[in-house]
Amino acid sequence: MPFIPHTDADVTQMLAAIGAPSIDALFDEIPAALRSGKLTQVPEAMTEMEIDRLMQERAELDGRQLNFIGAGAYEHHIPAAVWQITTRGEFYSAYTPYQAEASQGTLQLIYEYQTMMASLTGMDVSNASLYDGGSALAEAVLMAVRAHKGAMRVLMPKTVSPLYRAVVRSMVKNQHIELVELDYDRVSGTTPVPTADMGDFAALVIPQPNFFGALEDVDALTDWAHAHGGRVIALTNPTSLALLKAPGQWGAQGADIVVGDGQPLGAPLANGGPYYGFMTCKQALVRQMPGRIVGRTVDLDGKQGFTLTLQAREQHIRRSKATSNICTNQGLVVTASTIYMSLLGPQGLKRVAAASHANTRSLLAQLCAIPGVKQAFSGHCFHEAVLQLDRPVAPVLAALQAQGILGGHDLGADYPELGNALLICATETKTAADLQRYAQQLSLALNNK
Amino acid sequence: MSIPADLKYTASHEWVKTNADGTVTVGITHHAQDLLGDMVFVENPVVGRTLAAGEECAVVESVKAASDVYAPIAGEVVAANADVEASPEAINQDAYAAWMFKLKPANSADVAGLLDAAAYQALVESEAH
Amino acid sequence: MLIFEHSRPHRAAHAQMPAHTADISDLPASLLRQDEPLLPQASEMDVVRHYTRLSQKNFSIDTQFYPLGSCTMKYNPRACNSLAMLPGFLARHPFAPAATGQGFLASMYELQEMLKDVTGMAGVSLAPMAGAQGEFAGVAMIRAYHDARGDHARREIIVPNAAHGTNPATAVMCGYTVREIPTDKEGAVDMEALQAAVGPHTAGLMLTNPSTLGVFEKNIQQIQKIVHDAGGLLYYDGANLNAILGRVKPGDMGFDVIHMNLHKTFSTPHGGGGPGAGPVGVAARLLPYMPVPVVARENGLYRLLVEGDIPATIGRMSANHGNAGVLLRAYIYARMLGAEGMHRVAEFATLNANYLLAELQKAGFDIAFPTRRASHEFIVTLKKLKDETGVSAMDFAKRLLDYGYHAPTTYFPMLVPECLLIEPTETESKETLDAFVTAMKTILAEAYATPDMVKGAPYTQPVRRLDDVKAARELDLVWQPAD
């Protein structure tokens, strides 16, 4: 019994205090016919030494490759302090800060986080996190429809991550919300401003950078949506916002809701999670927001303190009329992100964004110099771009993998119209030698057929 | 407990006052604000909206609870009190002064069907067991 | 002091950023940011010290007894964290080929198999990222099941009024209307009300068992029959399995679908609010609708089953593999417990809860359901105290903080007035429970002797009682620089 402190003497005394003859007797309210429960598929217990050995072996099996995949999850340097502080027991093993006076650490941190995210995105307010970028986008769609009180349609460009679109579909389909797909321009890889009549819609989603890494004409799209009575949901990569115009500044009025995945800000790739979804918005929409929100207030002595607020939106009070069913969020990853943003600061985050952009451009130049490789789209990109190969992508990726390189994300399944298309990414973590190595190996892979 | 004799009431704790011009004024009762506690937010229906009797049309919110407000009778919203939206605590101070919205009844005879003060008093007492 | 108040222009943690700013002159000015975001400008030590000090203002399992009902605040073994954070696991991109992730995928597959056994279900998907998302997946599967049979009249989900708020909120997100049914005096589902509520409009019942009132639903077999006879499906809110682990399997009780919170029963950390993981288990008839991805084993290799493999799936809950790192921690915990350890979790969680109940009752506290056994948790009601002294459950809870105990859950479930929902978990010793009883007794005496003092608690925390009315009326959600 690995984590149970009881001695036999304890058990005897406790049963006597209860007045029960045995521990088994404590289960006497469970109908006898149901009291089976023997576990047959759970192996024998392991000591820490044994599980340590097993997990070390498994982690080594998954050993490190030189990674050029992005597509929604990005490899960045994470300062050592980030997870060392984050996994302090006082953050790691605390519950949601419902007892504010005993949770000022977590609460103040979230207030600081909200401040950073609101500023980064150019919005007025932020919540304390949602599950991930995909589910945050789904919540933004629901929120926009709620706020519009009329249209049940949301315009969704095909340049939004196919996985995010899949998450949104799963989460909104039962509420009869229609997702209207907007096609992209084959030359620029961006979403043209619609010219046809799109009818009534609650919101337009604008991804910046989009799934292809390309930069959308956010000003024109924002103004168009507002002119047609819809709100704007910006879907962004937070790292890019150190460099790119904040959604709050898009067009004449700015975006209304901003969401994205916070993973680039201090969360490791880690097989896909835990990451977190961020959401910020304009003040007027704050009561439509899902999830927890922290506010600053004062205590009985007038001293500054922090507490969860606007809880009447949430499921534990509002139940079937809540803005969302979300309860547990991604608090610990937000803790890591807040420390990450504090360590990087405005200058550091900008340097990370700029280095990622420059590395991707340098990689593109080297790869596109190889015969049989060209860039799929004209126009500007952030830190990802699409390559078009003269042959199927899968065998090429397999050849690269054999050399310890993860060469990118094959777009064939989701965008068959693009032919042999490969999405690549080079963040600040890649050295000139890494880029060269990729170019050399790709060249070899293509020459070897 | 304050239940003015000249008002009408609903089982969902709204009070209703008939005005000289035939419109009715609606708010929540002293008892309702007492149950909810310190009021922090009020959302009124938009002027011009047509309501069915019993339709959810407004929200009052305290720190620990939120409650829908229902249209006591059918009618069209002709006014909404921006002052209570700006200062929700006014409802705690005087629930019968801090009105929420006014309706032009679809049928002014409907008001007679609401609870009178004695019936509402009995209802409140029965809910308290 | 806020981190922003430590900020000085041009101060920075220089070791943490690329050595210089790369050339971005190819990007047109119209796309670029003109202002500087409000991020701290601080040295590395400033940041480390600031957040270390903030952490010290928290109660946590590692520092305090935390008997927060419905939350299962048991010890989070350190190895679960350090092993889940091995470099091989952290560095792997979610889109990397399955061949490069066999260690992770094997662990996920085995976790699925163990959870199938624990729940007695035919299949498990690890995709949902928390309990509420597990509920969403479960109810969406119920809907997909009825829809596939053309049974579109089933528009209603029945939820007992004791249920967690996520239950009704989830049903609505899945496009259902909610019908609440009452609880009887013994804390059980009101059988007459249930019988009256079911019909051809019933899509399903969401049930928590043991209920949020801390008692086992004795009539579960009858409930099961009533719902199934009406054509509805049975949903099990298995957020807290601590009391039944290795004792009763929800599948054996006739449930069609269950979610479980690994951040409770399987000891993954709560992290000050998350992340969690809310896997779903399903009976055979719901297998075709499971959320993706699901891990499969084929010819000795592991891979993810996605939309093409499970064509009727309700879809995706997250862009990737759910909260993968949380799942790994749960896997490690499950392996350390083993089958025998899991049986013992239920035994000792139940022993601790019943012992604490007995001792508090002896100390003069009113138990909400005194005729019932406690499961892993139980409810004390302070209604009498409130009527006699004006001291509320909230006041009592705040005073406990002064004695170094995290407060039990207050004001949930809402149907018990002035309630404290207490869950000690199996990892606490008898000495800790005894000391807690002593503190509870002391506060009870204080409440009668000096009620105003108790109403002013806490006195020993970084702040005193906070003004949450001001917080909601005068929203201050982001910090603004002075000028």
Ligand SMILES: Cc1ncc(COP(=O)(O)O)c(C=O)c1O
């Ligand atoms: C009984 C019950 N159901 C559902 C939930 C929701 O789980 P989560 O917070 O992980 O979404 C919880 C926990 O908060 C719970 O205690």
